[in-house]
Amino acid sequence: MMWPILIGFVAVFIILGFLFWYACALPSTQVLGPALVRRPDLGRRVVLTFDDGPSESSTEKILDILRDNKVPAIFFVCGKDAERLPDIVRRAVSEGHTIANHTYSHPFLYFRRRATIADEIDRTQDVLERVTGERPKLFRPPYGGRWFGLYPVLREREMELVLWSDAGYDWKNDTDRIVRDTLKGLKPGSVILLHDSFQKNPADKINQDRTVRALPQIIDGVRKAGFTFVPIQEFLATE
Numbered sequence: 138m139m140w141p142i143l144i145g146f147v148a149v150f151i152i153l154g155f156l157f158w159y160a161c162a163l164p165s166t167q168v169l170g171p172a173l174v175r176r177p178d179l180g181r182r183v184v185l186t187f188d189d190g191p192s193e194s195s196t197e198k199i200l201d202i203l204r205d206n207k208v209p210a211i212f213f214v215c216g217k218d219a220e221r222l223p224d225i226v227r228r229a230v231s232e233g234h235t236i237a238n239h240t241y242s243h244p245f246l247y248f249r250r251r252a253t254i255a256d257e258i259d260r261t262q263d264v265l266e267r268v269t270g271e272r273p274k275l276f277r278p279p280y281g282g283r284w285f286g287l288y289p290v291l292r293e294r295e296m297e298l299v300l301w302s303d304a305g306y307d308w309k310n311d312t313d314r315i316v317r318d319t320l321k322g323l324k325p326g327s328v329i330l331l332h333d334s335f336q337k338n339p340a341d342k343i344n345q346d347r348t349v350r351a352l353p354q355i356i357d358g359v360r361k362a363g364f365t366f367v368p369i370q371e372f373l374a375t376e
Contacts, residue, residue, distance in 0.1 A: 170298065173299045175302035181365060185210040186211045211275070216238075238265065239261070241257045243279045247284055254286050258294065301329065302324065307345065
């Protein structure tokens with residue numbers, strides 16, 4: 138008699154879990170609110186993004202590669218590290234890249250109170266204003282996780298949510314796989330996700346050399362496929 142009830146509970150749990158993942162974690166969904174994921178209407182233009190930095194070990198190496206290849210990028214930075222490494226953030230700005238908000242301490246936003254979400258965003262806004270002189274207008278949540286309180290916070294601050302459509306999974310893949318996965322996911326209007334740091338590791342253990350090694354190959358592969366890297370502003374412009 139108990140088995141049908143147990144099976145029913147398990148089925149409901151699975152369904153609810155799927156709905157949670159679909160609404161709050163899948164980058165392509167817009168259930169809870171709007172986000173820039175991809176702009177297929179813009180043809181063979183793509184945007185390159187980096188999360189979790191800055192870091193001593195990798196960000197400046199990435200900036201060197203971007204400079205040498207004349208590629209614009211957007212860096213979603215964590216406030217605690219921008220506060221610690223302001224000169225790297227200033228260098229990125231001076232070389233024409235866009236700086237955006239990735240929270241202060243990189244928490245999962247699931248089940249967080251609206252006030253907690255606001256504090257993570259505002260602390261980073263304050264840091265970046267001190268470092269660069271401007272308060273960013275773009276935000277990406279850690280892990281792509283969204284929660285109900287996030288959208289009112291962003292609306293109040295007139296900020297836009299930016300996610301991604303193409304990832305190299307460079308927090309776990311080796312160099313060859315990072316390149317292969319990134320180029321495999323390439324489509325018109327792609328927003329590419331890579332990392333110049335990895336917030337799950339302590340600062341002295343961060344090493345994104347796989348991403349550094351993969352980046353020139355990704356740039357070359359994207360261009361050979363007939364795509365052009367453009368600043369994020371082109372993806373935000375409305376017709």
